[in-house]
Amino acid sequence: SQRFNALSADARWQRVWDERRTFAANDSSPKPKSYVLEMFPYPSGRIHMGHVRNYTMGDVLARFRRMNGMEVLHPMGWDAFGMPAENAAMEKGVHPGGWTRDNIATMKAQLKRLGFALDWTREFATCDPEYYGHEQAIFLRFLAAGLVYRRESAVNWDPVDMTVLANEQVIDGRGWRSGALVEKRKLNQWFLKITDFAEDLLSGLADLKDWPEKVRLMQENWIGKSQGLTFRFALTDAAGTGEGVVEVYTTRPDTIFGASFVAVAADHPLAQSVAAGDPAAQAFIEECRRGGTTAAELETQEKKGFDTGYKAAHPFDPTIQLPVYIANFVLMDYGVGAVFGVPAHDQRDFEFATKYKLPIRRVVSEGTKDSPEFHEAEAYTGPGTLVNSHFLDGMDIEDAKREVILRAEAGGWGEGTTVYRLRDWGISRQRYWGTPIPIIHCADCGAVPVPLDQLPVKLPEDVSFAVPGNPLDRHPTWKHVACPSCGKDAVRETDTLDTFADSSWYFIRFASQPDDKPFDKAVAEQWLPVGQYIGGVEHAILHLLYARFWTRALQHVGMIDLAEPFAGLFTQGMVTHETYKSSDGRWLSPGEIEDGIEVSTGQPVTVGRVEKMSKSKKNTVDPEPIVDQYGADAVRWFMLSDSPPERDLEWSENGIEGAWRFIQRLWRLVASEGGGSAADGGEDIGLRKTAHRTVKGVADAIEGLQFNKAVALIYTLANAIEKAAPSQDRSDALATLLRIVAPMVPHLAEEAWAAQGGEGLIADVAWPTVDPALLVDDEVTVAVQVNGKLRDTILLPKGTPREIAEAQALASEKVARLLEGKPPRKVIVVPDRLVNIVA
Ligand code: ANZ
Ligand code: ZN
Secondary structure (H helix, E strand, C coil): CCCCCHHHHHHHHHHHHHHHCCCCCCCCCCCCEEEEEECCCCCCCCCCHHHHHHHHHHHHHHHHHHHCCCEEECECCECCCCHHHHHHHHHHCCCHHHHHHHHHHHHHHHHHHCCCCCEHHHCCECCCHHHHHHHHHHHHHHHHCCCEEEEEEEEEEECCCCEEECHHHEECCEECCCCCECEEEEEEEEEECHHHHHHHHHHHHHHCCECCHHHHHHHHHHHCEEEEEEEEEEEECCCCCEEEEEEEEECCHHHHHHCCEEEECCCCHHHHHHHHCCHHHHHHHHHHHHCCCCHHHHHHCCCCEEEEEEEEEECCEEEEEEEEEEECCCCCCCCCCEEEECHHHCHHHHHHHHHHCCCCCCCEECCCCCCCCCCCCCCCCCCCEECCCHHHCCCEHHHHHHHHHHHHHHHCCEEEEEEECCCCEECEECCCCCCECCEEEECCCEEEECCHHHCCCCCCCCCCCCCCCCHHHHCCCCCEEECCCCCCEEEECCCEECHHHHCCCHHHHHHCCCCCCCCCHHHHHHHCCECEEEEEHHHCCHHHHHHHHHHHHHHHCCCCCCCCCECEEEEECCEEEEEEECCCCCEECHHHEECCEECCCCCECEEEEEEECCHHHCCCCCHHHHHHHHCHHHHHHHHHHCCCCCCCEECCHHHHHHHHHHHHHHHHHHHHCCCCCCCCCCCCHHHHHHHHHHHHHHHHHHHCCCHHHHHHHHHHHHHHHHHCCCCHHHHHHHHHHHHHHCCCCHHHHHHHHHHCCCCCCHHHCCCCCCCHHHHCCCEEEEEEEECCEEEEEEEEECCCCHHHHHHHHHCCHHHHHHHCCCCCCEEEEECCCEEEEEC
């Protein structure tokens, strides 16, 4: 027919792929293996445009690699634990599990409507006990290997809701529901020793050549390696008696003569001991604890301190006695929780010194030793020469650092050290909807692992969310069990694992999912690492770092021989859309507007900026009705065509209509001729070349994930075919066109393939082969110079004789203008390269 009926074609081919299990990956296939993975979705309710874009990109690559003879693993599942399910439980009175399952069903149907080449036989949700039970087994392996420990650590406590809050639930220091001022509480919590792998995770980044540079940089900064000096100051207390030492960490030992104070964190033992005898110090420490704890918060809040009365002796000149403060900008868990302050060369110290009228000694000069230049209003942190620093004077910063470290080590009062900003991974969550931590607490035996044959520790179904807090903790029976070791009454751990644990190994479980263990080593290693991983840049740090760590930890305990889980990474841009605002500044959805007027108020509406689609800005577009209206292929085509995949893509009605029109045009084109049947007419070498070049170009573009380039090439070929007269070459070009669009618009391709009597499915057909001879350029660009200056370029057939090249160059309008009608004095021709005209 002349019209492509997307709705019937979509349904037909989706059913065929399903029934034939076309995209189920075969572990024992002799073909080369390729693992293409998009970050699995959180089952929040419905598929959004961001998912559509993400999964379309991965799908094109997966289908392309299949056509190129590879055995492709392209799986899908659900990152199903997490807070939104518990929030729904609280708001709507539904069970988090039921809510999650319903969402999965809806979203799976929506994904199927897009015709993705997914291996649904490997689908799982992380909330399946079959999955999280294996995660518990891995946790216990890590525990046995010394990679897990428990210690006290602070949580955000909502005193009204009586519950622990995640950082995202604390808004301006208050609980998101109760509005109560959030307190810090110390709880015993579980940690994974990611810091054991800090150096490894850092150095491994260098091998990730197929990762975006910016993501590697973000990881590098997060790991935050620094080299410095740890050393000790001798202390004297307020009464003037010598008493102990305080250890500090610095990355700028060169600035030691610029020190004007020492500062310790509020949780530092010295602060604690001062507070024991001084209520004012105690009050200050409590004030610090109420403040933020993140590095960013510490950076921005006002720098405050409490003078302990202690003095610290300068290591190179004990006559210099520095005051010792408790300060709110010193973190307990970085370095050693204490610093020396150099106001002239550290902005935090500068602000602190200004407030407390401490000396500002400048020791690094931007100018030379003899004519130093100083900054008055801020700290100077740039390069320079040491001044006012005794034996360091005249050195550059690096030499001075080395010198101070050398002297500290020789004197036995300090050591050169490497410090990482990376903290151990706190994995305890005081929530229901997560993987139960498989530990039993016994009064006699301590924390006892749940025996492996008792896994999975399943979540109880009968829980209530009517009151805040952790339902596992107040469940009447679930946590009361016998100690596996001594048999006495004991209680289960009621914390569940951070959901980042679930997403740290799902890609391995996709590759191999036996019942009796997390995965089979040999099978998993056949597929891994993931060849191409695709997802949002919002996961650039945590998810990717945790997954890299978890994989190394699995390697450490001998479960897999692999360090890096993702060989290639691509982070796609967002889908954006216009926004609308009412006359009084409320966001409006298009449905609330008619002819530029807000329907409910009759007031004019302003068109706002193009922004990332989000519910709060009311500018989301639900993919489902769009797919129903235009068909899956048009939506896929639009997602690929409009902008480079790493950039944002603006959704527009015009765009999707354009895509739909092209689908129809493509259909007319391939349906107009029964594939390769019409062989009248002669040859069309030009079209043949265009076709071969397009195949090569599209292949390169898809492998390079430059889908918009692939689309542009396909447009060009389609145009050329439309213009060409009937010939065998034209028929061949049409057959080629159909194959190369198949990964992008698979329903149309299958429909046309079947209509032309093609054998089997086009999904299984080989990608067209390219004749390299047809790729060779037979035209060259020749530079035209006048008196040695480039004035023009001309396109000439390769091997054009000198006299013709000369004539063509002289025919250039630009050259003619410069010659002003006079004949040239001399013309030099370098064949296929250059024509130089001497005027
Ligand atoms: C003296 C000094 C002089 C410093 C100077 C900086 C500039 P990075 O490079 O980010 O690792 N510091 C050390 N431990 C700290 C803690 N627990 N809380 C807050 N600040 C701490 O930062 C290292 C620098 O941060 C260290 O070097 C120390 O201040 C501070 F001109 O020591 B510096
Ligand atoms: Zn016991």
